[in-house]
Amino acid sequence: MRLMEQDERELRILMYLEQVEGTPEQHSIQPLYVQFGQDQALITLGHLRETGQVLAPVRLGALHGLSPAGRSRLDALRQRQRGRGHRRATARDAMLRWLDERNAHSQGSRVGRDEFNESEDLAAFTAAESEAAAQWLYDRDLIDSISAAQESHILLWLTDEGVECVDSGLDAADFIARQTASVDQTTIVTGNVNNLAAAAGPGAIANLTVSTLDPDALEELARLLLQASPVLNLSKELELQIVNSLQVLTSEEEPGLVKKTIGQLYLLLQNSSSGALGGLIAAWMAARFGIS
Known part of the structure; x- marks a missing residue:
C-alpha cells in the first residue's frame, strides 16, 4: 500500500507517541511542532482524536496518548513491513x-x-x-x-x-x-540482446505454442541443461541466462513465464552454434512440451 502524505503523517505521529510513552517527552507537544509544523501537527492530532486513534491529553500542552485503535493501526503497519x-x-x-x-x-x-x-x-x-x-x-x-x-x-x-x-x-x-491470459496457450518470443531468443538472431520473432507443462518433464529438462551446458558451445552471457532459466523452471512461477522460458530455450538450442546436442535437446523439448 503506497501511503498518502496524510496517512504517512498520521502513522509517524502514532509511532512517536508510542516511542515517548513513559518518558519525559510525553509531556510536551513541541517536538511534533518542530517535525511537522504547528498547524499540521494540530490538524493531524485532531483527526486522530476524532477517529478514536489517540486519547485526549491529560493537560494543556501535553501529548495525546495512544488508544487501542491507534495501537492496532501500528500493529497492522508492522505486519505489512514484515510480510x-x-x-x-x-x-x-x-x-x-x-x-x-x-x-x-x-x-x-x-x-x-x-x-x-x-x-x-x-x-x-x-x-x-x-x-x-x-x-x-x-x-x-x-x-x-x-x-x-x-x-x-x-x-x-x-x-x-x-x-x-x-x-x-x-x-x-x-x-x-x-x-498471460490474453495470449492463452501461445507464447510470443521476441529475439533481442537481453533474452535467450537472441540465439535465434537479432530481431527474430517466433510464435510458439507450448501446449503441455508436465512437472516431470520440467525437472528432466533442468537436469539435461545442467549436464549439457558445458559442451553446448555457448557464450558466457548465454550460459548465465541458462542458469537464470533453470531458476524459473525449478521454481513455482506462473505458467505463462515458464512457457516463455521454454520457448526461449527452444530457440537457443535450435541455433547451429549449440551443435548436434542442442538440436537433439530441442527435438526432445518439442515432443515433451508440444511445441509447434
Missing part, C-alpha cells in the same frame, strides 16, 4: 513508478539502481529487495538493464511493455497475469 511477499510485490511496483517518474524510457535515459531510495509502509527498501525487484521486472521484460561482473542491473530503464504496465494502472503482477 516478505508484500514487500517483494510493492518493491516491483515502486521501481516501475520510480523509473517512469524519471522518464527512464530508453537506454539513453537510464538511471542507476543505487538511486532507488523508495520506501513502503515507512520502511525503506533494502539493497537486496531492490536487486530482487529489478531481476523480477527484467525477467518479465518490463525493464531493461546493464549489469556489471559483480552486480546485476546497475543501470535501468523501462521497456515499451514496462511503460504500458505503468500506464495501465495495474500492479506489475496483475499486468503480467492479464498479458
Whole structure:
C-alpha cells in the first residue's frame, strides 16, 4: 500500500507517541511542532482524536496518548513491513513508478539502481529487495538493464511493455497475469540482446505454442541443461541466462513465464552454434512440451 502524505503523517505521529510513552517527552507537544509544523501537527492530532486513534491529553500542552485503535493501526503497519511477499510485490511496483517518474524510457535515459531510495509502509527498501525487484521486472521484460561482473542491473530503464504496465494502472503482477491470459496457450518470443531468443538472431520473432507443462518433464529438462551446458558451445552471457532459466523452471512461477522460458530455450538450442546436442535437446523439448 503506497501511503498518502496524510496517512504517512498520521502513522509517524502514532509511532512517536508510542516511542515517548513513559518518558519525559510525553509531556510536551513541541517536538511534533518542530517535525511537522504547528498547524499540521494540530490538524493531524485532531483527526486522530476524532477517529478514536489517540486519547485526549491529560493537560494543556501535553501529548495525546495512544488508544487501542491507534495501537492496532501500528500493529497492522508492522505486519505489512514484515510480510516478505508484500514487500517483494510493492518493491516491483515502486521501481516501475520510480523509473517512469524519471522518464527512464530508453537506454539513453537510464538511471542507476543505487538511486532507488523508495520506501513502503515507512520502511525503506533494502539493497537486496531492490536487486530482487529489478531481476523480477527484467525477467518479465518490463525493464531493461546493464549489469556489471559483480552486480546485476546497475543501470535501468523501462521497456515499451514496462511503460504500458505503468500506464495501465495495474500492479506489475496483475499486468503480467492479464498479458498471460490474453495470449492463452501461445507464447510470443521476441529475439533481442537481453533474452535467450537472441540465439535465434537479432530481431527474430517466433510464435510458439507450448501446449503441455508436465512437472516431470520440467525437472528432466533442468537436469539435461545442467549436464549439457558445458559442451553446448555457448557464450558466457548465454550460459548465465541458462542458469537464470533453470531458476524459473525449478521454481513455482506462473505458467505463462515458464512457457516463455521454454520457448526461449527452444530457440537457443535450435541455433547451429549449440551443435548436434542442442538440436537433439530441442527435438526432445518439442515432443515433451508440444511445441509447434
